[in-house]
Amino acid sequence: MYKSASNNNELDHLISLLSKIPGLGPRSARRAALQLIKKKDVLMRPLANALASVAENVHPCVTCGNLDIDNPCHICENGKRDQTIICVIEDVADLWALERAGSFRGLYHVLGGTLSALDGVGPDDLNIKSLMERAGDSNIKEIILATNATVDGQTTAYYITEQLKKFDILISRLAHGVPIGGELDYLDDGTLTTALNSRRPF
Amino acid sequence: MYKSASNNNELDHLISLLSKIPGLGPRSARRAALQLIKKKDVLMRPLANALASVAENVHPCVTCGNLDIDNPCHICENGKRDQTIICVIEDVADLWALERAGSFRGLYHVLGGTLSALDGVGPDDLNIKSLMERAGDSNIKEIILATNATVDGQTTAYYITEQLKKFDILISRLAHGVPIGGELDYLDDGTLTTALNSRRPF
Numbered sequence: 001m002y003k004s005a006s007n008n009n010e011l012d013h014l015i016s017l018l019s020k021i022p023g024l025g026p027r028s029a030r031r032a033a034l035q036l037i038k039k040k041d042v043l044m045r046p047l048a049n050a051l052a053s054v055a056e057n058v059h060p061c062v063t064c065g066n067l068d069i070d071n072p073c074h075i076c077e078n079g080k081r082d083q084t085i086i087c088v089i090e091d092v093a094d095l096w097a098l099e100r101a102g103s104f105r106g107l108y109h110v111l112g113g114t115l116s117a118l119d120g121v122g123p124d125d126l127n128i129k130s131l132m133e134r135a136g137d138s139n140i141k142e143i144i145l146a147t148n149a150t151v152d153g154q155t156t157a158y159y160i161t162e163q164l165k166k167f168d169i170l171i172s173r174l175a176h177g178v179p180i181g182g183e184l185d186y187l188d189d190g191t192l193t194t195a196l197n198s199r200r201p202f
Numbered sequence: 203m204y205k206s207a208s209n210n211n212e213l214d215h216l217i218s219l220l221s222k223i224p225g226l227g228p229r230s231a232r233r234a235a236l237q238l239i240k241k242k243d244v245l246m247r248p249l250a251n252a253l254a255s256v257a258e259n260v261h262p263c264v265t266c267g268n269l270d271i272d273n274p275c276h277i278c279e280n281g282k283r284d285q286t287i288i289c290v291i292e293d294v295a296d297l298w299a300l301e302r303a304g305s306f307r308g309l310y311h312v313l314g315g316t317l318s319a320l321d322g323v324g325p326d327d328l329n330i331k332s333l334m335e336r337a338g339d340s341n342i343k344e345i346i347l348a349t350n351a352t353v354d355g356q357t358t359a360y361y362i363t364e365q366l367k368k369f370d371i372l373i374s375r376l377a378h379g380v381p382i383g384g385e386l387d388y389l390d391d392g393t394l395t396t397a398l399n400s401r402r403p404f
Contacts, residue, residue, distance in 0.1 A: 008269070028225035034269075040257050052247065
């Protein structure tokens with residue numbers, strides 16, 4: 001809990017809000033507030049405007065769940081992208097990661113999380129129903145399940161695979177193995193075992 | 203440098219501003235932006251308003267340099283505080299730390315940094331002149347130099363001590379030694395040596 005520092009309600013309120021940003025705690029929120037005040041014109045006011053503007057204008061895409069000003073989003077609306085392949089990811093951050101890599105030119109579908117018995121997240125809490133609707137579209141030829149390589153991510157991928165079996169669609173998943181630049185000595189046993197079992201002819 | 207992730211200028215702009223907050227890098231700024239959008243009404247809009255409002259209303263106190271809506275600040279204006287003693291600190295964060303401790307009831311003077319040959323910070327870049335003016339006031343009986351126990355902090359304290367010698371004022375500094383709760387085994391040699399040299403009768 002944030003303890004009042006400045007005896008100044010307005011500043012305290014700002015610090016308490018800043019401390020709720022993931023990555024900032026009460027201490028770094030105080031440091032951040034002071035830095036922001038020092039850089040009022042180049043950082044603080046622009047940030048206030050950017051926050052207000054994004055809150056107003058950025059919304060999840062009705063089709064894929066991506067965040068964008070346009071709705072449907074610029075990826076769904078981009079005619080140059082492959083409209084026959086959908087990559088299913090957990091979160092918009094994963095979509096951004098794939099877009100940074102720049103090697104996927106199809107469409108996306110953001111689940112909005114993973115199934116989790118522990119956290120009480122069931123199929124209805126994720127964008128699975130809308131994925132089924134898109135899969136029913138005769139255009140779609142392949143669905144790549146790119147959930148994280150975690151227990152919850154893989155459970156979710158398995159569940160979706162089961163649901164998709166009724167459609168005549170190729171279902172694939174990302175390859176698991178040694179990351180590029182990775183040294184065997186530093187890899188965990190699970191990754192090494194997977195890499196060995198999935199070995200491919202040179 | 204932040205690499206565009208979302209292909210969305212407005213979001214990219216927000217992320218690039220967030221990544222300039224101390225404590226957040228490009229990666230955590232992306233995470234923060236997504237969290238903020240998820241919590242639009244409870245976090246994002248209030249934060250935008252708080253930033254704009256603090257940018258507009260909070261200013262450094264003309265007397266001591268503390269940040270406040272009022273000017274002079276609520277500490278300078280508080281008649282119940284001891285008006286004869288000034289505690290000199292480097293930064294507003296240090297003022298907040300002392301106020302949290304709650305054991306000092308005098309006035310403050312914020313230097314705004316330390317002397318640093320390396321960073322090209324000279325006496326004129328700090329609020330030293332205004333401190334001299336306050337010291338010239340016949341009310342002031344003691345000045346506590348509470349700069350950090352770093353090389354720059356101590357150099358600055360030494361410089362100010364020299365400047366204050368012409369006034370008939372008691373000049374003191376914070377005690378150095380073993381922190382409360384500190385274990386000798388984990389302390390650095392400098393602190394242990396200081397604690398030993400400054401030992402006091404039981």
